[in-house]
Structure formats: C-alpha cells, structure tokens
Amino acid sequence: xxxxxxxxxxxxxxxxxxxxxxxxxxxxxxxxxxxxxxxxxxxxxxxxxxxxxxxxxxxxxxxxxxxxxxxxxxxxxxxxxxxxxxxxxxxxxxxxxxxxxxxxxxxxxxxxxxxxxxxxxxxxxxxxxxxxxxxxxxxxxxxxxxxxxxxxxxxxxxxxxxxxxxxxxxxxxxxxxxxxxxxxxxxxxxxxxxxxxxxxxxxxxxxxxxxxxxxxxxxxxxxxxxxxxxxxxxxxxxxxxxxxxxxxxxxxxxxxxxxxxxxxxxxxxxxxxxxxxxxxxxxxxxxxxxxxxxxxxxxxxxxxxxxxxxxxxxxxxxxxxxxxxxxxxxxxxxxxxxxxxxxxxxxxxxxxxxxxxxxxxxxxxxxxxxxxxxxxxxxxxxxxxxxxxxxxxxxxxxxxxxx
Ligand code: SAH
Numbered sequence: 361x362x363x364x365x366x367x368x369x370x371x372x373x374x375x376x377x378x379x380x381x382x383x384x385x386x387x388x389x390x391x392x393x394x395x396x397x398x399x400x401x402x403x404x405x406x407x408x409x410x411x412x413x414x415x416x417x418x419x420x421x422x423x424x425x426x427x428x429x430x431x432x433x434x435x436x437x438x439x440x441x442x443x444x445x446x447x448x449x450x451x452x453x454x455x456x457x458x459x460x461x462x463x464x465x466x467x468x469x470x471x472x473x474x475x476x477x478x479x480x481x482x483x484x485x486x487x488x489x490x491x492x493x494x495x496x497x498x499x500x501x502x503x504x505x506x507x508x509x510x511x512x513x514x515x516x517x518x519x520x521x522x523x524x525x526x527x528x529x530x531x532x533x534x535x536x537x538x539x540x541x542x543x544x545x546x547x548x549x550x551x552x553x554x555x556x557x558x559x560x561x562x563x564x565x566x567x568x569x570x571x572x573x574x575x576x577x578x579x580x581x582x583x584x585x586x587x588x589x590x591x592x593x594x595x596x597x598x599x600x601x602x603x604x605x606x607x608x609x610x611x612x613x614x615x616x617x618x619x620x621x622x623x624x625x626x627x628x629x630x631x632x633x634x635x636x637x638x639x640x641x642x643x644x645x646x647x648x649x650x651x652x653x654x655x656x657x658x659x660x661x662x663x664x665x666x667x668x669x670x671x672x673x674x675x676x677x678x679x680x681x682x683x684x685x686x687x688x689x690x691x692x693x694x695x696x697x698x699x700x701x702x703x704x705x706x707x708x709x710x711x712x713x714x715x716x717x718x719x720x721x722x723x724x725x726x727x728x729x730x731x732x733x734x735x736x737x738x739x740x741x742x743x744x745x746x747x748x749x750x751x752x753x754x755x756x757x758x759x760x761x762x763x
Contacts, residue, residue, distance in 0.1 A: 364403045365396040367417065367425055374406035377427060380747045382415065382472045384425035392417075398525070399490040401435055416473070416491025420525040426472040426489055435495070440502040443471055448506065454740035455570065460546045461741040462567050463507075468743035468751045476503065477563045479546050479555060481510040481538065484563040488520045500534050511535035513542075515563045530558060545626075549574050551601065552626050553592050554619050561591065561616075568754050569594055569666070569704075571739040576664060576702045577602035579734060579758050583661025586610075586694070588640040588687070593620030593633070595664040595702070600629040604662065607633045610640050640667070641683075644690035656693045662700045663691050666756075669707040677709050681718050684710075688722035695728070695761050704736065704756035712755040719757065730759035 368390040369377065377384065390407055402417040404425055414435070415427035433439055447469040451461050463483070464476040473489025476499075483503055487493040493516075500512055516529040538544060542558035548570050555564040577598035583605055587596040590609035597620075600607045611617050617637040624633040636643070648656045665687055670680035684705065695701055705715045712735070723730050736756035737744065744752045 364401060364414065365417070366393040367391075367402050367404045368393070368409075369404060369406055369412070371407050374410065374412060376747075377404065377412050378430075380430075380745065382427040382467055382470075382748070383423045384415075384427070386422055386424050389424055399494045401491075403432070416489055418490045418524055421490070421523055423489075426491065428470070428472070437498045437501050440471075440495070440499050441505060443469065444476070444502055444506055447471075450743065451741050458548075458570065458741075460548060460565070460567065461570065461739075463741070465742050465751075467748045468745055474499065475563070477565075477567060478507065478509075479544055479557060479564055482544055482557060483507060483509045483512045484557055485512060485514050485533065486516055486518060486563065487514070487526075488518060488524065490524045490526060493521075493524075493526055496533065504534060509535060511537045513537075513557055515558070548594075549598065551597050551623075553594075553597075553623050554626070555592070556619075561613075566591060566594065566666075568706075568738040568742045570741070572702075572704070572736045572756065573598040575734060575736065576758065580604065580662030580664070580700050580702065583696075583699075584608075584659060585662040585664070586660045586691075587664045587666075588644075588691070589665065589667045590620055590635070591616050593623045593635070595666065596620065596633055596635075597624060597627055597629055599662060599664070600624070600632045601627070604632060609633060609635050610638050610643055611635075612637065612639050640665075640687060644687060644694070648690040648693045658694055658696045658699070660694050660699060661696055663695055663702070665691060665701070665703040666706075667704075669705075669753075671707040671709045674709050677707075680707060680710060681714070684715065684718045685722050688719050689726050692723055692726040692728045692761070697761050697763055699761050700733070700758055701730075701761070702734075702736075702756065702758040704754060706754045708750060708753040712757075715755055716757060719759070729762040731762050732757055732759050734758035 373388040398418045404412040413427040413430040415425045463478045473492035475486040477484045512534040546553045546555045557564045585599045585604040585607040587609040590611045596607045596609035614637045617635045621635045624630045670683045738754035
C-alpha cells in the first residue's frame with residue numbers, strides 16, 4: 361500500500377479530512393510524491409506524514425482527491441459490494457417497504473461520485489468522478505449481485521462530469537429494459553408514476569420528496585389545493601388521494617404535465633385533478649395583480665410550492681431570494697385563513713433560516729400571520745452528513761395561515 365503515490369495536504373486541511381469530509385481541493389495540496397494517472401488511487405497524508413485515507417485522484421478536477429476510506433482498503437468489487445449493501449440497509453431501516461429509492465447517494469454513502477437510483481426492477485447509475493467512471497464494470501457487477509435487476513442504465517448526461525473531463529453518456533449498461541422501453545411504472549407510497557428513465561428530469565423522478573409527499577398530504581386534507589411546479593404530479597396526486605376536493609397542478613413543461621395527467625388517470629384520481637402547462641410566476645401574477653381598490657380573494661385551502669433550484673452558485677443567491685419572495689407573496693394572497701402552505705427550497709446555497717426569513721418577509725407584505733406546523737428535509741435515502749455540508753440541500757416548511 362505504501363507503494364501508492366502520496367498526496368500531502370497543507371497544514372490546516374487535515375482536520376476537515378480527518379472529520380470525514382472527502383474532498384481535497386487543488387489549493388489544499390502541498391505536493392504529490394510521484395506522478396500518477398488521473399483516475400488512479402492515491403493515499404493522502406498530512407504534512408507530518410500522518411495517514412488520512414485513500415481516494416481517487418484527478419488532476420483535471422478542482423477536487424483533486426475524493427477520499428473513499430480513512431483506512432488502507434482495496435477498491436475492488438468487494439469494496440463496492442460492501443459499501444452498497446451498507447447503503448441498502450439504511451434504506452431498509454428508514455424507508456421500509458419502498459420499492460423505488462436512491463440506493464446510493466455519493467458522499468452521503470461514502471461513495472463520492474456515485475449515484476444509483478432504483479426504479480422498481482431497473483437501476484440508474486450516475487458517475488460524476490473519473491475514478492468512479494473508470495470502475496463502472498466493477499460497480500455494475502456488485503449491483504447485479506445485490507439487486508439482480510432487470511437492467512442497469514447510465515444517465516451520465518450531467519453537467520458536473522465536464523469538470524472531471526468526462527463526456528456525456530446515456531444508455532443500457534447491463535440487462536434489458538422491461539418491454540424494451542425506458543418508460544417504467546414506479547410506485548411511491550402506493551401511488552403509480554410513469555417515469556421516463558432516459559429522457560426525464562434528474563434520473564427520472566425527484567425521489568428526494570418521497571417521504572414529504574406523505575407528510576404534506578397528511579396536513580393538506582380536504583378542499584381546494586394548488587400544486588405549483590408539479591412535475592409528474594407528486595404532491596398533487598398524494599393530496600388528491602388524501603381527500604382534496606380539487607387539485608390544480610402547474611408545471612411549465614408540457615411533457616411533465618401530460619405525464620402527470622396520465623398518472624392521475626392511472627391512479628383513479630383524474631376527476632379531482634387538473635393540470636396546466638404554465639409558468640408559475642405568470643400564473644400567480646395573473647391571479648394576484650389586483651388594481652388598487654380590488655382585493656385578491658383567497659381561494660385555496662392548501663398550496664404546495666416545490667420550485668427548481670433558482671441558484672446554480674452563490675453569486676445567484678440574491679436573485680433567487682427575490683424569486684422565492686415573489687412566489688410566496690403571491691401564493692399567500694391566494695391562501696385562505698386556516699389554509700396550509702407547504703413550501704420547499706432545494707438550493708444548497710440557501711439555508712433553512714434564510715429561506716424562512718424570505719417567507720416571513722412575504723407574509724409581512726401580504727399581511728398574513730403564519731404558524732409553522734412542520735419542517736422538512738430530503739428523504740432518508742439522500743442521507744445528510746453534517747460534516748459534509750454539501751450533502752444537505754432540500755429544506756421545507758409547512759405553515760397554517762392564522763390570519
Ligand atoms: N414537485 C415535483 C418536483 C418539482 S421540480 C416532484 O415532487 O416531483 C421543479 C419543476 O418545476 C420541474 O418539473 C420544472 O419543469 C418546473 N418548473 C421550473 N420553472 C418553472 C416555472 N417558472 N413555472 C412552472 N414550472 C416550472
């Protein structure tokens with residue numbers, strides 16, 4: 361093992377790495393003891409030669425090393441099998457009975473650069489680091505052993521691969537798609553969703569909301585419900601099943617709205633749901649831009665807002681906060697007194713406190729008083745490791761309008 365090339369890190373960096381943060385940036389490196397190939401395994405030591413771990417090296421990435429283990433392990437098929445089994449055990453404990461979930465979530469499962477989503481009998485894999493990408497055959501073999509899936513796909517059309525010098529790649533890695541189609545029927549909480557595994561957003565679905573669908577539906581029971589940013593109808597269908605009289609759901613994507621409509625039909629909920637392809641900002645504006653002496657009439661008992669991340673980076677945070685404030689202001693004008701607003705923010709750069717501040721500013725402007733009745737985070741198949749702040753991104757709150 362000492363034959364491995366060694367990356368020495370600068371004083372002051374070792375504590376973060378020792379605490380479990382797996383990334384070593386270019387700027388934190390003192391030197392590499394001898395040349396090594398990108399994608400190979402290196403060992404990492406501090407400036408006093410204290411061993412910190414082994415990981416993948418890539419000189420082309422800003423993250424030069426991604427640590428895999430704090431001990432001297434062989435990164436082989438058995439290593440992946442053991443890590444993936446540990447990840448699966450966590451899902452079995454915290455999402456018992458789920459048949460579709462994120463089986464491996466990168467840093468949250470000590471596998472930086474690897475995501476594996478399970479959609480019933482099909483697995484979808486993303487490798488966002490060179491070291492991981494090179495080991496796809498090993499990972500696929502381990503996955504076959506553990507899950508015996510019908511097919512394993514790769515959905516490697518993500519932007520982050522560019523930072524590692526990796527090309528885009530999409531397709532079947534092993535097995536065959538059921539019915540030779542990338543569209544599969546996925547079950548979440550007993551509801552059925554049609555998911556396009558090769559063409560849809562993310563790897564097909566926003567699995568990170570699986571737990572919150574249930575919890576939000578428990579709060580928003582009857583009445584008129586609005587689901588902004590519905591995608592395939594996740595919150596809308598859960599609310600309709602929980603007893604909402606009518607759910608109106610909006611998404612700007614025509615394809616998403618068409619699929620959401622089919623999902624409503626497949627679950628016998630089409631009568632209580634309507635879907636509309638529209639920009640939520642424009643839609644809300646058209647219903648709340650009253651003339652000075654006119655009053656907006658609140659008409660919803662429940663409103664869900666689950667927009668995409670408005671911030672790709674820290675610099676865009678101010679604009680994003682303006683966007684969040686605007687949709688909350690307008691949505692609150694449409695919420696009846698006693699009604700429930702469930703709202704989410706999936707931007708890692710906006711923390712929960714900042715998010716709530718924006719909501720409260722909007723409530724102030726809309727002259728509403730809110731009681732917080734729930735706080736949400738990403739589902740447990742997207743584990744949060746606090747010493748790796750990047751693992752935490754989804755936050756949400758539910759409020760009742762007290763007046
Ligand atoms: N709530 C969904 C996930 C939403 S993801 C779920 O549980 O699955 C964000 C969605 O917002 C995407 O489907 C995207 O098409 C849509 N979207 C993005 N900007 C929008 C806008 N301005 N108006 C309406 N929809 C938008």
